[in-house]
Amino acid sequence: MPNPKLQLVGAPFTGASERSVIQTRSISKIFSLPEGPVTALKDVNITVNKGDFVSFVGPSGCGKSTLLNIIAGLLPPSSGTAELYGEAITSPSRRMGFMFQTAVLLPWRTVEANVLLPAEVYGLKPDSVREKARSVIEAVGLKDFIKAYPKQLSGGMQQRVALARVLTYEPEILLMDEPFGALDEFTREAMNLELMRITQSAGITCIFVTHNITEAVFLSDKVVVMTPRPGKVSGVLDVQLPRPREIDTMKDPAFADMIFEVRSLLGRHI
Amino acid sequence: MKHPDQWTDTAKQRRHDWYFRLGTIGIGVVILALWELLPLLGLVNPIILPPFTKVAEALYTLMQQPFFPGHLAVTFNEIMIGFVVGTLLGLGIGIALAVWPAAKRLTYPFVVGFQAIPKIVFAPLFIAWFGFGQTSKIVMAVVIAFFPVLINTMVGLESVPSDARKLMRSLKATPLQIFWKVSFLHALPIIFAGIQAAFTFAVIGAIVGEFVGAQEGLGYLLNLYNFQLRIDRAFAVIVILAGIGAAGFFILEWMDRKFIFWREDRSH
Ligand SMILES: Nc1ncnc2c1ncn2[C@@H]1O[C@H](COP(=O)(O)OP(=O)(O)OP(=O)(O)O)[C@@H](O)[C@H]1O
Numbered sequence: 001m002p003n004p005k006l007q008l009v010g011a012p013f014t015g016a017s018e019r020s021v022i023q024t025r026s027i028s029k030i031f032s033l034p035e036g037p038v039t040a041l042k043d044v045n046i047t048v049n050k051g052d053f054v055s056f057v058g059p060s061g062c063g064k065s066t067l068l069n070i071i072a073g074l075l076p077p078s079s080g081t082a083e084l085y086g087e088a089i090t091s092p093s094r095r096m097g098f099m100f101q102t103a104v105l106l107p108w109r110t111v112e113a114n115v116l117l118p119a120e121v122y123g124l125k126p127d128s129v130r131e132k133a134r135s136v137i138e139a140v141g142l143k144d145f146i147k148a149y150p151k152q153l154s155g156g157m158q159q160r161v162a163l164a165r166v167l168t169y170e171p172e173i174l175l176m177d178e179p180f181g182a183l184d185e186f187t188r189e190a191m192n193l194e195l196m197r198i199t200q201s202a203g204i205t206c207i208f209v210t211h212n213i214t215e216a217v218f219l220s221d222k223v224v225v226m227t228p229r230p231g232k233v234s235g236v237l238d239v240q241l242p243r244p245r246e247i248d249t250m251k252d253p254a255f256a257d258m259i260f261e262v263r264s265l266l267g268r269h270i
Numbered sequence: 271m272k273h274p275d276q277w278t279d280t281a282k283q284r285r286h287d288w289y290f291r292l293g294t295i296g297i298g299v300v301i302l303a304l305w306e307l308l309p310l311l312g313l314v315n316p317i318i319l320p321p322f323t324k325v326a327e328a329l330y331t332l333m334q335q336p337f338f339p340g341h342l343a344v345t346f347n348e349i350m351i352g353f354v355v356g357t358l359l360g361l362g363i364g365i366a367l368a369v370w371p372a373a374k375r376l377t378y379p380f381v382v383g384f385q386a387i388p389k390i391v392f393a394p395l396f397i398a399w400f401g402f403g404q405t406s407k408i409v410m411a412v413v414i415a416f417f418p419v420l421i422n423t424m425v426g427l428e429s430v431p432s433d434a435r436k437l438m439r440s441l442k443a444t445p446l447q448i449f450w451k452v453s454f455l456h457a458l459p460i461i462f463a464g465i466q467a468a469f470t471f472a473v474i475g476a477i478v479g480e481f482v483g484a485q486e487g488l489g490y491l492l493n494l495y496n497f498q499l500r501i502d503r504a505f506a507v508i509v510i511l512a513g514i515g516a517a518g519f520f521i522l523e524w525m526d527r528k529f530i531f532w533r534e535d536r537s538h
Pocket residue numbers: 031032033038039040058059060061062063064065066067211231
């Protein structure tokens with residue numbers, strides 16, 4: 001019996017809709033190395049709808065970061081296109097914000113100055129965004145550290161600064177490459193709740209790469225499962241758990257079912 | 271404003287620092303005592319190593335001599351011009367090579383090859399080219415001070431984390447913005463270490479230049495006193511040169527602490 005929650009590649013999922021924000025059309029990426037070509041991505045079709053939280057899970061080397069970099073406009077695909085509101089992405093866009101596994105803070109800048117970096121790059125007067133920056137720094141719980149330097153902060157606090165930095169310029173789309181991968185379990189959980197609360201209330205569309213299946217299911221409306229050699233999408237799961245989600249959501253039997261389904265899609269690759 | 275490093279200071283740590291400072295002073299006293307006593311007790315020939323007090327005396331009388339300020343000024347000038355020009359050249363060329371990869375690929379073998387030459391072999395040549403005056407010494411100081419700045423600038427600019435660049439690219443930063451807001455400041459601790467080395471090298475360059483052929487300067491005086499076997503005066507000149515080197519080093523060290531407060535590998 002076919003599982004109604006499960007849409008395999010080639011299924012209606014590829015169809016565009018007016019709600020779609022990001023769409024990839026048979027993206028492939030081949031890296032040519034001295035040892036020969038490496039197919040990092042093969043024929044990837046995905047659609048991300050407005051306001052959705054979409055996670056990419058898959059074992060190391062299946063091309064998650066490559067795909068995210070292509071969507072961010074930081075890396076050109078070998079063939080196919082990535083589109084933002086129907087237009088081909090050829091360079092980074094200020095409508096998208098990027099978050100990395102590490103916070104990538106500039107050590108000579110205070111928390112506030114780090115958060116103001118994007119505004120500076122955009123040529124805005126720092127004073128015009130200072131209020132906004134303060135309120136975002138407060139929202140991520142770093143009110144008392146606004147004048148602190150990065151080396152005085154823990155890893156989790158540094159990642160909060162990175163979150164504040166990206167939220168301050170109000171991107172419509174947030175691209176995150178294992179943003180909490182380097183954090184301990186407790187901090188990760190707290191960050192998950194915070195991220196969900198902030199992005200939900202601001203209606204930000206999120207694309208989130210992770211190794212952690214629980215995290216992916218907990219956060220997402222859709223989980224895209226990828227498998228390596230060559231990197232491709234092996235399935236997409238709709239997560240129909242109700243929102244707002246709290247830690248209690250994890251007790252829901254449907255939550256465990258979802259995790260199991262992701263696992264079975266990953267199949268022999270884990 | 272308080273230095274962020276000091277926020278973590280504790281009274282205990284400060285006491286600890288003081289013990290070490292006292293220890294260092296103690297070692298200094300022992301060295302001076304040996305310097306004084308070994309020749310006095312006849313364990314070392316006082317002609318070879320004049321006692322500390324003799325050197326101090328020679329230093330005092332040397333500094334009273336009417337000819338002394340002129341020699342000091344000449345060498346000081348050579349060192350400072352050599353240091354500043356060498357630093358600016360190293361910085362400029364290092365930045366150019368780092369931001370323009372084609373230029374780096376074309377010239378890197380020559381940079382490495384030239385760097386491998388002990389630069390003082392050029393000292394006699396520079397005398398032949400630029401004469402016995404200050405120019406040949408300045409050129410020597412520039413050539414020898416230039417390399418640590420060049421190499422550290424290149425290494426520093428190349429060690430910028432790729433994620434930091436990627437962050438800037440995702441913000442659509444211009445190459446100039448990436449350079450000034452991220453790369454240059456990231457490289458600055460490494461560049462500054464090169465600048466500190468450059469000062470010491472500029473002193474070496476100026477003195478070696480004077481050794482090879484000069485009619486004025488501290489290196490000339492040192493050579494002269496050596497030939498005259500006035501070893502106490504020779505030592506006095508060495509003390510002055512050591513003072514110049516140390517002063518430069520500590521001023522640069524102070525600037526480093528003040529301006530590069532985020533340096534990670536700082537011990538205190
Ligand atoms: N710049 C590059 N040059 C050459 N090969 C690359 C490059 N970037 C990625 N690859 C290759 O492409 C494949 C996919 O890499 P990618 O980093 O996208 O995987 P990933 O799913 O993000 O892995 P991880 O979970 O470990 O981060 C790998 O085989 C990798 O070696």
